[in-house]
Amino acid sequence: MKSPIAFVLIITIAILGAIVVNLMSTVSPALAFAAGAVISGIACLYAPQATVTVATKEEEPPQSKTIYVGNLPYRANENDVKSLFGEYGEVFAVRLMKDKRTGKRRGFGFVVMAAAHADDAIDALNNNVYGERTLKVREANDPKKREHS
Known part of the structure; x- marks a missing residue:
């Protein structure tokens, strides 16, 4: 797991994927969630990594x-x-x-x-x-x- 933000992103995409797949077909919600999790996991592997820089008062x-x-x-x-x-x-x-x-x-x-x-x-x-x-x-x-x- 790369970061907590990535984890939250994967779960969010998985839930959205499950809703979309469930609405479009007669697949069970659990199977739709699993498919969304796999797809979002693959998407996160190929997505560019964001870097957050926090400036502190002592540096300036x-x-x-x-x-x-x-x-x-x-x-x-x-x-x-x-x-x-x-x-x-x-x-x-x-x-x-x-x-x-x-x-x-x-x-x-x-x-x-x-x-x-x-x-x-x-x-x-x-x-x-x-x-x-x-x-x-x-x-x-x-x-x-x-x-x-």
């Missing part, structure tokens, strides 16, 4: 990277951070964290930008002074990639 290079930005001035907004990182490449999104209770900014956030330019932005902006504060910039931790020990 990431199109974007998420960057952690810490020690931001509290008055900085999303547009300010977007234009700061925009000097180094395309910025897709900026998310600055706020306190749930007060709604005030917490001084850190995340920037999603093109993967090709993310490392340049990290190198240029890490430990750089912005708004009288020294930024901490690095690639954000991916919880899926953390090792559990």
Whole structure:
């Protein structure tokens, strides 16, 4: 047996063959099913084999990277951070964290930008002074990639 799909295909063709043969003649349903199974088995031997390729996320290079930005001035907004990182490449999104209770900014956030330019932005902006504060910039931790020990 080559694959589960081939098995299902053979059974389906056999049942359809049995119905057609049974309608066209006075042959018993069991004999019609057997004839359909033999015919579909022969057809599957000579049919071209289909190959299914499944692409996984790990095989493709990431199109974007998420960057952690810490020690931001509290008055900085999303547009300010977007234009700061925009000097180094395309910025897709900026998310600055706020306190749930007060709604005030917490001084850190995340920037999603093109993967090709993310490392340049990290190198240029890490430990750089912005708004009288020294930024901490690095690639954000991916919880899926953390090792559990």
